[in-house]
Amino acid sequence: MSLKSGSSLLRARTVAVVAGLGVSAALGAGVAAAATPGQAVTAVPSTVAESVKVQAAAQAAQAKAATEAKAAAAAKAKAAAKAKAVTAKPVAAQKSTGWVKPLSSYALSASYAQAGGMWASKHSGQDFAVPTGTPVKSVSAGTVVKAGPNGGGDGPAYGNAVVIKHAGGKYSQYAHLSKVNVSVGQKVNAGQVVALSGNTGNSSGPHLHFEIRTTPNYGSAINPAVFLKGVGVSF
Structure with missing residues (x-):
């Protein structure tokens, strides 16, 4: 073998040794290794363990944040649905009754079945004291089944009066009116103004005499406060 060939072989061995040392050093930085049988295994360097801990903590924090965001979104959606239901409820309840008070503001005076010298027998309705x-x-x-003077046909004691037929076989009567705004046969809605209060007929002062009847005629009145309370309206 020539001197030139020997030099080349020596350089090749040197490169191999150096490369081997590099590989060994690289492996030693990441994993435990045993040099020879019976030799103690070297511990994982602390820098690697700390890196694993940091990564695990970051993943746990991300998972917690995602869970909290999902819970917050669900709570927000539930609150919005509840608010919508609460807002809609009163409207639905108002439409379901179909009955209202005959006046917006008033003071209660003579009540149903009250005795006194003002009436031939006991009072047949509920009086509301209001200005003419x-x-x-x-x-x-x-x-509308009755409308006009003479109690709409029930007699002069009622003065100007209106009687309206409702579903379920009930009638409402409004008396002592100063003005009648409807005529017989006319269809009306709940809450529609049908007259103006007054002091006509057998009246001791401006007020509305109100009755609920089982027929359109005098003598069939029932307690209006009890009836209206049963359909969701209280005086």
């Missing part, structure tokens, strides 16, 4: 000209409203949808 106060708007009087139909308590429910229906058809």
Whole structure:
């Protein structure tokens, strides 16, 4: 073998040794190794363990944040649905009753079945003390069956009066009116103004005399406060 060939072989061995040392050093930085049988295994360097801990903590934090964001979104959606339901509820309840008060503001005076010298027998309705000209409203949808002076046909004691037929075989009567705004046969809605209060007929002062009847005629009145309370309206 020539001197030139020997030099080349020596350089090749040197490169191999150096490369081997590099590989050994690289492996030693990341994993435990045993040099020879029976030799103690070297521990994982602390820098690697700390890196694993940091990564695990970051992943746990991300998972917690995602869970909290999902819970917050669910709570927000639930609150929005609840608010919508609460807002809609009163409207639905108002439409379901179909009955209203005959006046917006008033003071209660003579009540149903009250005794006294003002009436031939006990009082047949509920009186509301209001100024003359106060708007009087139909308590429910229906058809006007009586309207005009002489109690609409029930007698002069009622003065100007209106009687309206409602579903379910009930009638409402409004008396002592100063003005009648409807005519017989006319259809009306709940809350529609049908007259103005007054002091006509057998009256001791401006007020509305109000009755609920089982027929359109005098003598069939029932307690209006009890009836209206049963359909969701209280005086």
